[in-house]
Structures are given as structure tokens and as C-alpha cells.
Amino acid sequence: MKVRTALLAALFLSGCQNLSHQDDRALAAIEPSKSPQVNKKAHKRHPAPSLFGDDQLDAAEESDDLWVRISNDMQLDVPDNDRVRRQRAAILRSDSHMATIASRAEPYLYLMVEEIERRGLPMELVTIPMIESMFDPTARSRSNAVGLWQFVPQTGRNFGLRHDRWYDGRKDVLASTRAALDYLEYLNRFFDGDWLNTMAAYNAGEGRVRNAIVRNQKRGRPTDYWSLDLPRETLQYVPKILAMADVISNMDQYGVSMPALANEPKLRAVEIEGQLDIATAANLAGVRASQLKELNPALVRGVTSPSGPHRLLVPVEYADALELALADLPRNNRVTxxxxxxxxxxxxxxxxxxxxxxxxxxxxxxxxxxxxxxxxxxxxxxGSGVSSGQAFTDAEPAVAKRSRPATNVAQYTVKSGDTLWSISRKHGISQQSLLKWNGLSAKATIKPGSRLIVSGKSATASSSSVSYQVRRGDSLSSIAAKFQVAVVDVVRWNQLDRRNHLQPGQTLTLFVGDPG
The missing domain is CATH 3.10.350.10 (LysM domain)
Incomplete structure (x- = not known):
């Protein structure tokens, strides 16, 4: 069946329009006033969840498909009214919007779903970044709202998102998700548990929604969301969320086909216990610096802030290698x-x-x-990391040279279920490079059978194994550099983990490329 997915043009334009009232959110947060319905409480801060750590990586879920899990956790009723029908029709008119969202969301969506479930909130909230930013963590509106959840500076600060010369918490996927859900929980208490008024206030600011409720109360009219006199944009905002949730929950009914997303974490938050620049982290983990930067857009200068947070989002398959290498890395080698x-x-x-x-x-x-x-x-x-000459490039990590390159260009044939993200991960390249090499835009869709360039050169497999006995003072990074291999490969070849670390006298097996 032809892929039918949500509204690229319609929602992309409206996504920008959604944020014209974002400054009202900041004003409402700066000058709060009391609701006629409830006593306003200080917003609840949730501790950083353990679900982003190692203990969740092996947890089995009921479904292998993340979309099914999301659908099963939807809680809100979707009314069959004209406002919802119009937004659903707009979604179904486009063939590419949801494919774009799925590709962008793939690394982050599992983490968001886990956090929403942990708090027991309606899963419909996961559609807010789809509406607000099309799941682009670097998105910026004309109101200076930034990130997946589109925080303006003041509201971000009110909910713990620091913004300085090193770090912009609004672009931090984990921090901004926690802050957005804190904000939504606060609004939900303010509006006495009414989720539709809560979501309207997320768009327009609590003051506008509260004033609309007061006006209706004075006139003896209902105070539910559908009865309120709100800005035109806010009148469309909640129906967009409900329509998007409805389409995700009933894809077969509406003839929508979504790229499959595995119900498993793609990323892990690695605690780095101090400053670390992305160029160094990439070399230690064996990934490209540009890919690591893409996953950690909050790092303004390509290095973690002196005042934290001291963590990086890393693809799960490289996280152990980075942790092991960091344990051996001298403190003065962490930051350029x-x-x-x-x-x-x-x-x-x-x-x-x-x-x-x-x-x-x-x-x-x-x-x-x-x-x-x-x-x-x-x-x-x-240093900033950027000036090191290593960060954000698409060069191979400095220690990752394995063998002599061949001159042919490597290509990949797209299979059913592939996304730009999954292809870039499979071939160890950044999504930006994949787009650039193939002349594609960020909103491009890919079809099974099409061929994509996935490397400017491909490596030969010529290599030979050598044994190396660990000496006192050796580290994973120094051994990898000595033999011109990647830290992640040393870890993989020798099945190292945090319980099986380097010890003097230990013998390692290394596969070294033939000398040129």
C-alpha cells in the first residue's frame, strides 16, 4: 500500500505558526496569577530517571514495534468533530511528513516514551515534538523558541534549562524532555486535571487559557477546551495533537504506513564525570565526531560545560567502549x-x-x-573542541584506521523498513553526510530498491591478528593509538566490560591492517 503519512507542508508551516505565542508562555511563567479552579502549586521536579542507564537495555517489552507500544499507551478520547477531522485530513493529504518525523525521532523516541510511561502521563504528549518541531532538536522559531519542545529562554530557565556560552539545555533531548513534562504536569494541576486545557496552555500560555475560562464562567458558559474563545492558532493546536495521536493509533484504518521503529533504546546516556570534548569522545568510542555532535546538539562549543551536565548521548553499541576508555584517560587529555x-x-x-x-x-x-x-x-x-580541527568533521576517528582503503564508492540498496537514521548508523556515517552525498534534503523520503552512496571509499578486509601484553600505565586509548585501531574494536575483540578491565600482564588480541 502506498505510504500515507502526515502533513509535511501543512504541519511544517503550522509548526512554525504554533510558536508565535511562545512568548506568552514566558510571560505567564514570569507573572503567574491564580486560577479560579485550583490552588496553584509549585511545579514538581522529577529525579533523573535510571531508565536511561544500563539496567534498562536488556528489558523485554511486550511489543517489538515502538509505534504499537505508543498506540497502546494512548489515554485520551478523540472526539469526532469538525476541528479534529480537518487536522486529520491535513495529515492524510501528505505522503512524507510522518516518514520525516520517524527518521528524525528514531534515536530519541524510545527515551521519551520511557519517561512519559514512568510518570504515568498520556502518551499523546509524545506527539507534541512532532507538532512543535518535527522532531528537530535544533529547531528555532521566530519567537526564539528552541529545541524539540520549543522552549523560549525564560520558560526554559523556570523549568531548569540553563543556557550559556557552553550549553543550551533547550537542545538537550533528555533535559528538555524532563522540563517539558514537568511543565505539562504543572499546567495539568493548574487546570484541575483537564488535559485539553493543559495542552492549549502549553501553546498559548496559562494566562490566556485561564482568562478564557473566567470569561465563560462569567457568562454562564461551559469551560471545557472546545467552548473557549482562544487564539486561532490554539484552536488548531489541540486538534492537531489529537489527530496525530489518532492517526498513529489507527494506521491501518487510515491507510498509513510508517517506517518500523524497534522497541529498544538506540542511545545511552554516558556519565563522563567532568569536561570532555566531542572530538576526544568520538575517538575513544570509535564513532565520527559529526555523528556524536548530531546526537548532542546542546553542546554549543563541542565540549561539555565546566558546570555540567557531564554526560553524552552515545549509540548503545559504543557506550561501553567510551566508558572503558574514559576510565583510563588522563584528566588533562579530556579537553582540547x-x-x-x-x-x-x-x-x-x-x-x-x-x-x-x-x-x-x-x-x-x-x-x-x-x-x-x-x-x-x-x-x-x-579549549572549545571546535578549534581542535577534529570536531564535527566526517573524517574517520584518529585511532580507527584499520586497513588500506580501496578507491571505489560504496553503495547501499534500501530495504523495506529502512530509515535515513538506520542506514547512517549501519554504515557509521552521519545522517548529514548521507544526505549530502546523495543530494537529498532533510525532508526527503527513501523507497525500497533505491541505491544510496554510503561512503566515499570502502576499506579492504586485509588484516592480521597480533597479541599484546598490557604494561603498567597502558590505557585502551594508548593501545588503540599504538596499533592504529579503534577503542571500540579493542573492546569488542577482547570482550571487555567494566568488570573485565585492563590489568598489567593481561593479553589482548588485536587485528592490525597490513602496512601500506
């Missing part, structure tokens, strides 16, 4: 930077200004509690 020797007359502010960093960043990079310096003292000037 340079050393500076203090001269007579230097001050922290003078040194910071000269090198384009803040005094606080300089103090954190050197574990300084005060401002006192001594002549001849060595300071580490923190």
Missing part, C-alpha cells in the same frame, strides 16, 4: 586545550581575557578556589 605559564603581573582576569575564556572557566579547568597565582605556575587554558 593548551598550557600557559604564569608570568609576573598576570591575573586570572587578564589571562582569561587574553585567551577568550571566562575567569570561572579558567578556575574550573584548573581546580582553583581563589584568584591567587604564582609566577611560573602552569595553567590549563580550556
Amino acid at each position: 586545550g593548551r598550557d600557559y605559564r604564569v608570568n609576573r603581573g598576570d591575573t586570572l582576569s587578564l589571562i582569561a581575557s587574553r585567551h577568550g575564556v571566562s575567569v570561572n572557566e579558567l578556575k574550573m579547568a584548573n581546580n582553583l578556589s581563589g584568584h591567587a597565582l604564582r609566577t611560573g605556575q602552569s595553567l590549563r587554558i580550556p
Whole structure:
């Protein structure tokens, strides 16, 4: 059956329009007023869930299809009224919108579903990033709303999303999802458990919705969402969410075919316990820096902030390798930077200004509690990662050279169920490179049988095994660099994990490419 998926053109345009009232969200959060229905409570903060860690990776779910799981968790009734019918018709008029959303959502959707289930919230909420940003974590509206959930700066700060020169929490998939659900839970308490008014307030701000309720109360009219006099955009917003949820729940009925998404985590949050730049992390894990940057768009300068959060989202198959390599990595090799020797007359502010960093960043990079310096003292000037010449490129990781390359271009034939994300992961390339090499736009759809270029060159398989005995002072990264292989391969070849770490005298098997 021909793929029928949601509204690319219609919802893409309306997705931008949805955010014209985002500044009202900030105003409502800055100047809250009391609801006539409920006593307003401080919003509830949920602790960071353990579900993003190792213990969930082996958990078996009832369905192998994430879309089925999402459908089974829908809780809200979808009325058969004209406003919902119009939005559903708009969804069904497009053949590409849901394919685009599925491709973009694939790495993140499982994490969101887990968090929504953990809180016992309606699964319809997972459609909000589909409406707001088409699941683009870097999306920005004309109202300066940013990220998957489209937070304006003030509302983001009110719900714990920091934004500074290092880090923008609105683009952090985990942090922004938790903040958005905190916000929605707060709004739901404000509107006495009414989810439709809650979602309307997420779009228009609680003040607008509350005022509409008050007006109806004074006139003796109903105060449900469908009876309120709200901005035109908000009148369309909730029906879009309900229509999208209805289409996802009844794909067969509406003749919609969605790219299959496996009901399993694609990413894992790796705690890195301090600053780390993406170029270094990519080399340690054996992935491309551009791919790691794509998964962690909150890192403005390509390095984790001195003040945190100190974690990275990493494809699950590389997470163990990164954790093991980090355990052996010297502290001064974690962040690209340079050393500076203090001269007579230097001050922290003078040194910071000269090198384009803040005094606080300089103090954190050197574990300084005060401002006192001594002549001849060595300071580490923190780098941004971007200036290292390694970050965000599509070059192979520095330690990942395995064998001599052939000159032919590698191609891949698209199979049923493939997505741009799954193909890029399978071939170890970034989705941006896949699009660029094949002349595709970010909204492009792919069909089974079509051929895609997946590499500018393919490697030969010529290699030979060698044994290496671990010496005192060795680390995974130093051994990988010595033999010009990837850390992730050393881990895989020797079945290493956190319980089976490197010990002096241990013998490793390495597969080394023939010398050129």
C-alpha cells in the first residue's frame, strides 16, 4: 500500500505558526496569577530517571514495534468533530511528513516514551515534538523558541534549562524532555486535571487559557477546551495533537504506513564525570565526531560545560567502549586545550581575557578556589573542541584506521523498513553526510530498491591478528593509538566490560591492517 503519512507542508508551516505565542508562555511563567479552579502549586521536579542507564537495555517489552507500544499507551478520547477531522485530513493529504518525523525521532523516541510511561502521563504528549518541531532538536522559531519542545529562554530557565556560552539545555533531548513534562504536569494541576486545557496552555500560555475560562464562567458558559474563545492558532493546536495521536493509533484504518521503529533504546546516556570534548569522545568510542555532535546538539562549543551536565548521548553499541576508555584517560587529555605559564603581573582576569575564556572557566579547568597565582605556575587554558580541527568533521576517528582503503564508492540498496537514521548508523556515517552525498534534503523520503552512496571509499578486509601484553600505565586509548585501531574494536575483540578491565600482564588480541 502506498505510504500515507502526515502533513509535511501543512504541519511544517503550522509548526512554525504554533510558536508565535511562545512568548506568552514566558510571560505567564514570569507573572503567574491564580486560577479560579485550583490552588496553584509549585511545579514538581522529577529525579533523573535510571531508565536511561544500563539496567534498562536488556528489558523485554511486550511489543517489538515502538509505534504499537505508543498506540497502546494512548489515554485520551478523540472526539469526532469538525476541528479534529480537518487536522486529520491535513495529515492524510501528505505522503512524507510522518516518514520525516520517524527518521528524525528514531534515536530519541524510545527515551521519551520511557519517561512519559514512568510518570504515568498520556502518551499523546509524545506527539507534541512532532507538532512543535518535527522532531528537530535544533529547531528555532521566530519567537526564539528552541529545541524539540520549543522552549523560549525564560520558560526554559523556570523549568531548569540553563543556557550559556557552553550549553543550551533547550537542545538537550533528555533535559528538555524532563522540563517539558514537568511543565505539562504543572499546567495539568493548574487546570484541575483537564488535559485539553493543559495542552492549549502549553501553546498559548496559562494566562490566556485561564482568562478564557473566567470569561465563560462569567457568562454562564461551559469551560471545557472546545467552548473557549482562544487564539486561532490554539484552536488548531489541540486538534492537531489529537489527530496525530489518532492517526498513529489507527494506521491501518487510515491507510498509513510508517517506517518500523524497534522497541529498544538506540542511545545511552554516558556519565563522563567532568569536561570532555566531542572530538576526544568520538575517538575513544570509535564513532565520527559529526555523528556524536548530531546526537548532542546542546553542546554549543563541542565540549561539555565546566558546570555540567557531564554526560553524552552515545549509540548503545559504543557506550561501553567510551566508558572503558574514559576510565583510563588522563584528566588533562579530556579537553582540547593548551598550557600557559604564569608570568609576573598576570591575573586570572587578564589571562582569561587574553585567551577568550571566562575567569570561572579558567578556575574550573584548573581546580582553583581563589584568584591567587604564582609566577611560573602552569595553567590549563580550556579549549572549545571546535578549534581542535577534529570536531564535527566526517573524517574517520584518529585511532580507527584499520586497513588500506580501496578507491571505489560504496553503495547501499534500501530495504523495506529502512530509515535515513538506520542506514547512517549501519554504515557509521552521519545522517548529514548521507544526505549530502546523495543530494537529498532533510525532508526527503527513501523507497525500497533505491541505491544510496554510503561512503566515499570502502576499506579492504586485509588484516592480521597480533597479541599484546598490557604494561603498567597502558590505557585502551594508548593501545588503540599504538596499533592504529579503534577503542571500540579493542573492546569488542577482547570482550571487555567494566568488570573485565585492563590489568598489567593481561593479553589482548588485536587485528592490525597490513602496512601500506
